[in-house]
Amino acid sequence: MAHYxxxxxxxxxxxxFLLFEVVYQKPRWIFGVSISIPLISFAxxxxxxxxxxxxxxxxxxxxxxxxxxxxxxLAFSLLIESALARHLLALLIFIGLALFFxxxxxxxxxxxxxxxxxxxxxxSYALTLTMFLISCVLAGFYILLDLNLGxxxxxxxxAFLAINYEFFWxxxxxxxxxxxxxxxxxxxxxxxxxxxxLLPFHFMIDGAIITVLWYxxxxxxxxxxxxxxxxxxxxRYLALASILLLLLFxxxxx
Numbered sequence: 133m134a135h136y137x138x139x140x141x142x143x144x145x146x147x148x149f150l151l152f153e154v155v156y157q158k159p160r161w162i163f164g165v166s167i168s169i170p171l172i173s174f175a176x177x178x179x180x181x182x183x184x185x186x187x188x189x190x191x192x193x194x195x196x197x198x199x200x201x202x203x204x205x206l207a208f209s210l211l212i213e214s215a216l217a218r219h220l221l222a223l224l225i226f227i228g229l230a231l232f233f234x235x236x237x238x239x240x241x242x243x244x245x246x247x248x249x250x251x252x253x254x255x256s257y258a259l260t261l262t263m264f265l266i267s268c269v270l271a272g273f274y275i276l277l278d279l280n281l282g283x284x285x286x287x288x289x290x291a292f293l294a295i296n297y298e299f300f301w302x303x304x305x306x307x308x309x310x311x312x313x314x315x316x317x318x319x320x321x322x323x324x325x326x327x328x329x330l331l332p333f334h335f336m337i338d339g340a341i342i343t344v345l346w347y348x349x350x351x352x353x354x355x356x357x358x359x360x361x362x363x364x365x366x367x368r369y370l371a372l373a374s375i376l377l378l379l380l381f382x383x384x385x386x
Contacts (some may be wrong), residue, residue, distance in 0.1 A: 151169065196298040202245065238251075255298070263347070268336050
C-alpha cells in the first residue's frame with residue numbers, strides 16, 4: 133500500500149466538505165455538486181480497492197453509503213434556515229466520511245490492525261444518520277414544497293431499499309432470507325412513512341420516528357439472521373424505541 137493512501141480519507145472528505153460550502157454560497161451549483169459527490173467517492177473507493185478486485189460489484193456496494201449520505205445531507209441543508217446549522221452539518225459529513233474511508237482502508241490494507249466489526253458498526257451509524265436525513269428530506273419536500281405524493285413514495289421506496297440492502301450487506305449476511313427481510317422492511321417503512329407525512333407533524337419529527345422504527349427493526353432482524361437474538365435484546369430494543377417514540381409523539385403534540 134502506498135504511504136500516501138492514508139491521507140486519502142481526509143482529502144476526499146475535505147473535497148466534499150468544500151463542495152457543500154460552495155453550494156451554500158452558490159445554490160445554483162447544487163446539481164453539479166450532486167454529480168460530483170458520487171464521482172469523487174467512487175474514485176476514492178476504486179483507488180483503495182485497486183483495479184484487480186475479484187468482485188467488482190463491491191465497489192458500487194461500498195459507494196452506497198457516501199453517496200446516499202452526501203445526497204441526503206445536501207438536500208437536508210436546503211430545508212435548514214440557520215447558516216450555522218448548515219456548516220455544522222457539512223462538518224458532520226466530513227467527519228463521518230473520513231472515518232468511513234479510513235475504516236475501509238484499514239479493513240482492506242491493514243487487516244491486522246482492524247478492530248472486529250468496526251466497519252460494520254460505523255456503517256450502521258452512517259446508515260442511521262442517512263435514514264434520518266432522507267426521511268426528513270422526503271417529508272419536508274412533500275409538506276413544504278407540495279411535491280407529488282407518488283414521486284415521494286417512489287423515491288422513498290428506492291432509498292429505503294438501498295439503505296436496507298447496504299445495512300445487511302455490510303453485516304455480511306446477504307442471502308435470500310436477508311433480501312426478503314430487506315424487502316419486507318422497506319414496504320413496511322414506506323407505508324408508515326406515507327401515513328406519517330399525512331399527519332400534521334413537523335418533517336423532522338416524521339424523520340425521527342421513521343429512523344427509530346427502522347433502527348429497531350433492522351437491528352432485531354440482523355441479530356436474528358446472525359443467530360444472536362436473545363429475549364433480553366428484544367426487550368432492550370423495544371423499550372428504548374418505545375421511550376423515544378413517546379417523546380417524539382409528545383413533542384409533536386406540543
